[in-house]
Amino acid sequence: MKESLPKFDSTFSIDCVVFGFDEGELKILLIERNEEPFKDWWALPGNIVGERESLDQSASRILRELTGLTNIYMEQFYTFGDVNRHPQGRVVSIAYYALLRLGGEKSLKPMSNYAKQAYWRNVKDLPKLAFDHQQIFEKGLEKIKRRIKHQPIAFELLPEKFTLTQLQNVYEVILNKKLDKRNFRKKMLSFGVLKDLEEKQQGVSFRAATLYKFDKRKYAKLFGKEISF
């Protein structure tokens, strides 16, 4: 039975563009490779898909190994399959982006086997990347630029409780343009998916802003209608 499938010297991997937002900057996680090919180069975190793993499971595993976190927001966005993208053989790579709350504690586990360590790097200042990872990163960034206009993904980059200014910053840094404060607030609040927590920021050195949280229940009720920026 199994014999009827052609067998090539080929396999598939997952690569992840892991976005985080910190101090007003959009960052991604990069690893420093510890193995050939591209030893000592910077690369996107990724790995070969296990024999008994679905693609989503594999991506989750990679993120867990990398950050210790589960339940990270994650989405498959494109598959890269040029014949020579990997110098050691035919490796088709399924790319995911992930968005996560980078809450001060930038504690990343020391990496196993193939990588020395992972670091957050500002997307505006990336080093040269291994394989076709530059291309993968660019496509991932493009995808979240589109998606943030219609889907409530910005919240994935923020802590549970956030201020409107922080939210606006996320939009600005991803869309790469300044937005008008009053218009942004008016529109964002008009969707009715933010819950005013009647609570102020703590520990800021000037006037504290009101905290909000994203209200998933209310968002679910919008079903059909689209948020748009």
Added chain:
Amino acid sequence: MKESLPKFDSTFSIDCVVFGFDEGELKILLIERNEEPFKDWWALPGNIVGERESLDQSASRILRELTGLTNIYMEQFYTFGDVNRHPQGRVVSIAYYALLRLGGEKSLKPMSNYAKQAYWRNVKDLPKLAFDHQQIFEKGLEKIKRRIKHQPIAFELLPEKFTLTQLQNVYEVILNKKLDKRNFRKKMLSFGVLKDLEEKQQGVSFRAATLYKFDKRKYAKLFGKEISF
């Protein structure tokens, strides 16, 4: 060198959701399988990716073998990789949608090896499909629904010269809702990407409509601005 990549009993394939528009209906191409597994079932056209083929090349090849046509508009949209999606082994499938002008001549080549014949089927009346092809189809349809709102893909389904009513029909059948004629025309013409050919339809049994064509040059100049429906 090559030995450092883990080898599983796995491979990858392409599956294509080929959309056509004819007589006011949105159709897709299905093949009747002539091989196990799922012998005699309906399925999306697809095939194993060749050892020296990129994914796009492989998809083009499948479409060429199926329709005899090259230069079909085509786009990768998702990769399906559940462990058990293929009963004979681990087959990850990269899915493409294609849009083509179904101009009366529904002449499809008789299929080689794995399929008896291909047929156009209305998307509103599809048979049960092999593998996870129902899921693939649904995701493909969803994608073109989104994409037609922002990208000029409707033209790919129409002949070079078309009437505004035909164009509106494409939108209506893909978005699955009626649109207002006057508003549709106003908006569509306002983008300035349709060239009035100052020429009327031939051989219709009532008042002939003006023919237009999509003007790629002008569309290219819009770069940045977005068409939206």
Added chain:
DNA sequence: ATTACTTAGTGTAAAACATACACGCTATAT
């Protein structure tokens, strides 16, 4: 030639939405 039929093609008013724009308020730090 007349008539019946079918689709083409057209405008406007009201509502909703997007944009542009600037200053007083408040909590903190000194």
Added chain:
DNA sequence: ATATAGCGTGTATGTTTTACACTAAGTAAT
């Protein structure tokens, strides 16, 4: 007390979207 820095707010204008119905033109049948 005062300086500071970010918070929070409203309006007027322009643009876009929506809802809505009839006449014009060409063909076919008689």
